[in-house]
Amino acid sequence: MSTHPLNITLKQLRVLLSVADEGGFRRAGDAIGLSQPAVSQCVRALEAALGVKLLDRTTREVLLTPAGESLVGPLRRALDELQDLLARTQALGAQSRGVVRVASAPTVSAGLMPRCLSAALRRHPEIQVLLTDQAQRLVLDSVRSGAVDFAVVVGGERMDDLEQQTVFEEDFVLVCPAAHALARRRQVPLSALADQPLVLLDHTSGSRPLIDDALRHQGSRARVVLDVGSAATAFRMVAEGLGLSILPSLSLPLPDASALRAVPLAPALRRRIALVARRNRSLSPAAQRIWALVAEIAAQPPSPAAGGPAHLSAE
Numbered sequence: 077m078s079t080h081p082l083n084i085t086l087k088q089l090r091v092l093l094s095v096a097d098e099g100g101f102r103r104a105g106d107a108i109g110l111s112q113p114a115v116s117q118c119v120r121a122l123e124a125a126l127g128v129k130l131l132d133r134t135t136r137e138v139l140l141t142p143a144g145e146s147l148v149g150p151l152r153r154a155l156d157e158l159q160d161l162l163a164r165t166q167a168l169g170a171q172s173r174g175v176v177r178v179a180s181a182p183t184v185s186a187g188l189m190p191r192c193l194s195a196a197l198r199r200h201p202e203i204q205v206l207l208t209d210q211a212q213r214l215v216l217d218s219v220r221s222g223a224v225d226f227a228v229v230v231g232g233e234r235m236d237d238l239e240q241q242t243v244f245e246e247d248f249v250l251v252c253p254a255a256h257a258l259a260r261r262r263q264v265p266l267s268a269l270a271d272q273p274l275v276l277l278d279h280t281s282g283s284r285p286l287i288d289d290a291l292r293h294q295g296s297r298a299r300v301v302l303d304v305g306s307a308a309t310a311f312r313m314v315a316e317g318l319g320l321s322i323l324p325s326l327s328l329p330l331p332d333a334s335a336l337r338a339v340p341l342a343p344a345l346r347r348r349i350a351l352v353a354r355r356n357r358s359l360s361p362a363a364q365r366i367w368a369l370v371a372e373i374a375a376q377p378p379s380p381a382a383g384g385p386a387h388l389s390a391e
Contacts, residue, residue: 084125089151091118092130096148100138175204176366179218180228181282182306184349185209187326188228192370199369203362211280211305219352225363228370230282231350238352243374248287248345249338251314251321251330256337258320263342266294273319275310278303283347287322290345311336349374 094104105115130144196205218224250264291298307327315335330336
């Protein structure tokens with residue numbers, strides 16, 4: 077048996093099937109949009125490549141030879157399978173485009189997602205990323221219900237039913253008025269906040285349980301005077317002298333550096349930022365691309381112009 081590759085084209089094979097179906101060269105050519113001479117040339121080339129006669133030609137009809145009969149049936153099935161394979165591959169390509177729905181918690185939306193969305197526009201203009209900015213509890217509900225492809229949230233053990241991929245960790249900071257005594261310290265122990273009025277993110281935030289646990293472990297009861305829904309509101313409350321706040325570094329830069337200071341905590345209080353998706357459910361190719369991009373961007377420290385931890389200053 078010859079080991080040389082056969083010089084056979086898909087066009088030649090399709091022409092043979094058309095001749096077998098139509099029973100003539102002219103009718104086959106009309107069916108597939110080729111001239112009769114072109115059909116004849118394809119058949120001759122196919123027979124020459126195979127070294128066997130496939131068709132018997134008479135003045136009235138064209139019939140398959142035994143070799144042609146043995147080829148046509150399996151060939152038809154093979155080409156049908158090839159068509160199905162190509163259609164499935166094309167469908168995968170279509171899934172690499174389209175819409176990807178992402179949800180994120182508010183501080184993540186403000187501190188991380190602008191960079192991610194900007195990078196997505198540059199690298200994947202064929203994908204439209206729709207971002208939903210919600211409290212963490214609602215974000216997790218959106219993931220579990222399938223309303224979004226995935227989410228970027230504060231990671232934790234309370235999400236054992238979801239797939240989690242930690243993308244970075246960040247410190248919390250104390251935000252206080254610039255004139256406050258704690259603003260002059262290089263670090264502030266959590267124990268120093270025992271008698272201070274605190275303005276904290278409310279319990280819909282993924283950060284609040286971490287803050288409550290850390291304060292509880294210090295053995296002192298926190299005096300929470302205000303629960304707020306966003307870091308922006310906390311900044312305003314602190315600037316008005318209503319209390320101090322503990323906020324994640326992603327909420328920086330401070331809106332008014334002359335009025336407020338951000339001071340590191342000691343011991344450091346940290347949170348994990350994680351990508352989460354439904355367990356045992358595959359993401360579409362487009363969603364996988366955006367997931368990978370968010371993980372990549374999150375691992376890169378923001379430039380000073382972009383805000384974030386680089387603006388933290390210890391007084």
